[in-house]
Amino acid sequence: MAEGVPTKTAVYAKLVGARLRGQMSYRTSFALQCVAQAFGQLTELAIILVLFNRISALGGFSVHEVVLMYAIAGTAFGIADLVAGQLDELPTQIRTGRFDVILLRPLGTLAQMMTADLHLRKIGRIVAGLVVLVYALGHNDVAWSPWTALLVVVAPISGAVIFSSVWVAANAVCFWLVDGQEMANAVTYGSNAFTSYPATVYGPWLRRFFAFVVPGAFVAYYPSLALLDRPDPLGGPALLGWISPLVAVAAATAAGLVWRAAVRHYRGTGS
Template identity: 70%
Template sequence: MADGIYRKILHARLRGQLSYRGSFLLDCLAQAIAQGGELVVILVLFNRITALGGFSVTEVLLVYALASTAFGMSDLFAGQLNALPMYIREGTFDVLLLRPLGTLPQLMASDLPLKRIGRVFSGLVVLGYALLHNDVVWTPWSVGLLLVTPVAGAVIFSGIWVLACSVCFWLVDGQELANTVTYGSNTFTSYPISVYSGWLRRLMAFVVPGAFVAYYPALALLDKTDPLGAPAWLGWVAPLVAALVAGLAGITWTFAVRHYRGTGS
């Protein structure tokens, strides 16, 4: 029954967005351009240098493309969580609690901004270019890795989104802190982690964990040794990491909702 309700809600949202196709296409283009901001930075950097963190321009583009595609997919389904602080401040979240549906699926289904497909499209275009200009040895394993990596990355990003936004149950105005983690992770994963140093790399690569979105899978696809000396098998564990992040996000969200007491206003 719940699945049917969600399908009806999403169908209504999508039908409304596609009613004005010209506006929809322009919105998709704007989203693609916005996602391409980091791409411009990468290209400008390689006008001055020949390698970045031990990676050539085409190799960096592969990392960027995998991360960009994953983030675009995550933003499409989990970006609605950015509205959580407003739900809490206005007391609208209490309405979600009264319905016989999960609060997290309700939030995620509250809107499905199809225009964010532009972000996914932008990443896929760069991914196609990067694959054509890198020496990838194609085997059934590498094809499977290529197909699974963006999905696993999207799950990791979405789990990070849930974890970061859960803070808003205790810090009602904690959206900026959440954005630092979510959108900051998008920027971080667009580059090889070898360009970072110290605590930032350890935090964003393994605690968050952004390195498994694109960096390690890209190394596996390129059959490239990690400049930092990490074992090669890390390139194949993104689905496991995604499952762990999703599980932790679910537990954290459930705990936060159970201890939610409203804003008192």
């Protein structure tokens, strides 16, 4: 590459940096938006706590064990929402023809969509998830070892990759169904709701779909079992608690293939 010509990574970094600087220019507004995002995240936790005012266990798990799953899932979803949430705008981009402009640029279409309008305020959701995660780790009998310590770090990141992959694949459907946003939301936000609770509380059909077709069980359920050194009530092998990074790589690869096929299918708005 000729000297002075920026790489694609440098271009993406400059685009993201410009948008983030713009959001940070109104610091009071930014801080309030972060607090609102954190409050929204903690509202979901309040629902769990209300449930445990009526019951002593949920799907065979105590309140602190469920909070651990919720914290891992919430942190992972917050990261994915920050990185991939912009894909919710894809149907509008397609209907208005703005996606045609993206195709004309010498940059990857998926990367352009994911860096188009980063909302830094979503960091509030991530911070809230991390705070709850620290609390949950301190109130559970975690089988600490170098491996479980590493898993605490890797699990939310792997979960974020899984969620982001689901976001990409689900929204890619909009290239075939322009009004497919509701279906995409059912998968993306539905998988978030699924991962916040033990898989044991769901029926067999729903459990199989969100656990393996949409690999939501590998976001928080199986890693939590590994951290707690608990056998899977559903009979799964203990190995499942440790393979979230592999599942994340497989999910990202599959999502990338789906996106490429969808973009090749796209023929423009015709206007």
